[in-house]
Amino acid sequence: MKRFFLLLSEPFRRSIRNKLMLAMIMLAVLPVITVSALAAEKSRQSMEDEVIETNLSTIKWTGIYLGEQFSRLNSLIYSILLNEHLSENIMETENDSLSSQFTAQRNITDMFSSVLNSANTNVISAELYVRDSGKLFRFSSDGSEIRSPEEIPVPYKELFDEKQYFMIRNDPGKPGQFEFTRSVNRFENRQAVGGVTLGVRWTYLDQTLALLNTAPNQTVLLADKNGRILYKQGSVTPTLDAGNLINLPRDQPGYVHTRNAYIFYSSVDPSGLMLVKIIPANAINHSARSTMNYGFIVGSSSIVVAIIIAVYIAYRMSRPIVMLARSMQGLGPIVGDVEPVDIQLSGRIDEIGWLETHFVNMTGRIREHIKTEYNMKLEKKTAELKALQAQINPHFLQNTLQMVGSMIYDKKPKEVYKIIKSLSSMFRYVIREPEDMCSLRIEIGHLQHYMQIQKERYGSRLAYTLIADEELLECRIPKLTLQPIVENSFFHGLDTKLGDWRIDVEVRLESGEIVIRVRDNGVGISAVRLEEIRKELADRRGLQTKGSRIGLYNVVLRIRMHFGERYGIEVEQASGGGTVVTVRIPYVQEGRDEP
Known part of the structure; x- marks a missing residue:
């Protein structure tokens, strides 16, 4: 391994040009690769943030609109229960008179037909179950019937046993439909005395669910409070079970990021259902892939350009050093007092090593030349300074001598001597002091x-x-x-x-x-x-x-x-x-x- 490493590094150890090229390429390429990778990740992160923000907002408003649709179904049931003749007609069905029974049944039929005709076309049936009499009134576009089942029908029994006010479940015999059941309670003690069920097509909700902009590889679910999936849009089979759906928070819209998917959820009030949208994790990467591809193309082009520029700059920068090293190889050691050296101070064997060897051989003689030159210049500067110090302002000297001449006539000899002595001391200080x-x-x-x-x-x-x-x-x-x-x-x-x-x-x-x-x-x-x-x-x-x-x-x-x-x-x-x-x-x- 060591021999292989030495063999691989030999071209770079012997040539500073190769070293410089490798260093310049690394300095040019690594930042481009790093920036390209960061830009790609930033693009994916931005796409992820946009998808999360958009779907959180969309699923929140979709849940609100679904709640309004279920509220309209609830209002439709109230319109049935608040009919002032409903109780009378139900009681008349128990009358021994066939005429009274027929009249009562026709009145009930007319009332339900009127309600169904006024409702959405996706509401296709209605049921009324009276607990005391055990009678079940059913009305649909196919006709109406009144029967007395031996046991309480399943939706009403579950409703009564769990003491719930309403319940939504799939119609077992009719795929693509769900039953919206609400209990009828006695006003005095809130005891359940019966129930009303509307049969509704799931397409009743499709227009609202379309707000979620479901892509082919995405899935939208509606689940009840027990985590059972009631309705699904999308061809992809969801990977969630009832336990996952029950554990989703219901207080406000949110999302969960798993390894394979992004799960957005929102509760649908007052139905108690949970609206869930599942987006595969690779969908976001696929959306950002086109941007990342463009970034990869730009990054690759930048790397190629950076390598070309790095090689050119390294070649231009190393050319003078290589030429200088080749020139110095022809120089023999300087003959003189300085002993020639044949070592590389840094242990290098490239052009820098050659320069070091020959530079050491030349340093001693150059130092001697510098010392001689410096001493000559120092002596010259000292002579100039001494000559400069010996100078006295001629104007000052002339004025002083004129002043001494005038003092001879006006001043005492002692005062004149004092000035002459001061001038003499100045000359002596300037000229005679050697230091x-x-x-x-x-x-x-x-x-x-x-x-x-x-x-x-x-x-x-x-x-x-x-x-x-x-x-x-x-x-x-x-x-x-x-x-x-x-x-x-x-x-x-x-x-x-x-x-x-x-x-x-x-x-x-x-x-x-x-x-x-x-x-x-x-x-x-x-x-x-x-x-x-x-x-x-x-x-x-x-x-x-x-x-x-x-x-x-x-x-x-x-x-x-x-x-x-x-x-x-x-x-x-x-x-x-x-x-x-x-x-x-x-x-x-x-x-x-x-x-």
């Missing part, structure tokens, strides 16, 4: 020198505050982080603003991070421009500058390069006007490793 990282104390010192020059330049018009926790001053921060931000505040926010200027710098520890906020009361930033700045700061394009200045983009890049993507700069509008620039860096003290 890209420094303590926050040194960075703030550089910012203080810059602000001292600006305050001397703008005088009382410029207000500047710095708030920083002492314990945070030894934390590490990239050089030239704060001064470019403050410079942007002058250039973009305060330069065009009339009135007093204000810059506030605040350094705090929030949630384990150092947060530096630079706030100005300048002209602010429009919503459109603010959105552009935020998108540019979120970009990963690398080092960018604004002219010859070290811009926000450079600051963001260096913060992310040292601390990761979660840190950087946020720009927002300040409440009451102006701009707030927030710098977030981790809490890393001087001398400790970066996070």
Whole structure:
């Protein structure tokens, strides 16, 4: 068995194209088969629900109409019993006078003939049995008779013994007819004194039973309370016995689903009969078969199309891999420091296995090339950064030198020296500091020198505050982080603003991070421009500058390069006007490793 399985799977183990074709065919065919099967079952279920709902409604109304027909028969019997001369004529039949007997019999005959003529043509006979006298009066289209049977006739004896008011049973001697018998009771004590029987053809009910739309393979039954089948429509022999029919609920219409049939039932009031319709289970499947056949044709066509598409897609997708594998088979191992390998990492023997083998052989040398290239680019970027850090805004330098020249005439030498010292410290910080990282104390010192020059330049018009926790001053921060931000505040926010200027710098520890906020009361930033700045700061394009200045983009890049993507700069509008620039860096003290 194992050898047979290996032999069968060999074409798929050695070719990724065959694997992909098989996988694509399975992915394409299985959903189609599943959907087709579900659609067929859904169609059959819908047909079943429709048949059940339709037959429940139909058998309910058919039972109601049958009840109305039996009520009319009951009313016909009442019309006989309520005749005011019936009792007198029955008593006269006991008179010794032959003339009186003849007259009484003729009156009774005329009364029953009148009733039969006014009734439905399917009512073909009527009987009156008087218990006290033991006489039986029978009337039909064939004639009439009066006789005195030795025993109580069967329907009346069963009626009297079971103390029933009415009874429906088949006429034993006349197939196709039934007897509708009702007891005649004395008003005072409800004691049965006789009975009336109507002989009715079953065709009397056929028009109503036709509402059930009985198909050739279906059956309609009428059964009495004892489960005996009184009338049947349909050529199929029912599989129900008296026990099954007795156990059917009589309180409301319903149905029972057996393995072979659907049985719908409804009671017929006030006759006490049970109306039953039997539909074979295969009839519903046969009704849904045409729909299922169409679904099978569509599903089969879809499967064929899916297989063709799957094979085509698999072929197109695997073609580059197969071609690449064949090309790499001609490549020998790279000669050099990397040892060639002749194994498949995943144990595969197809084109992917070939690619793995040759890829491992090439990886070492490629890694060496990448490392060399990376070091070259890193050195280039470092040189560019150092050159950029060495630049000072020429406009700022020119203004500062002009301010120093004017101070020589107006200020004391001590004040002039103080400004020159600040400018010198700024140059020394930018040019002589070899490291890209420094303590926050040194960075703030550089910012203080810059602000001292600006305050001397703008005088009382410029207000500047710095708030920083002492314990945070030894934390590490990239050089030239704060001064470019403050410079942007002058250039973009305060330069065009009339009135007093204000810059506030605040350094705090929030949630384990150092947060530096630079706030100005300048002209602010429009919503459109603010959105552009935020998108540019979120970009990963690398080092960018604004002219010859070290811009926000450079600051963001260096913060992310040292601390990761979660840190950087946020720009927002300040409440009451102006701009707030927030710098977030981790809490890393001087001398400790970066996070």
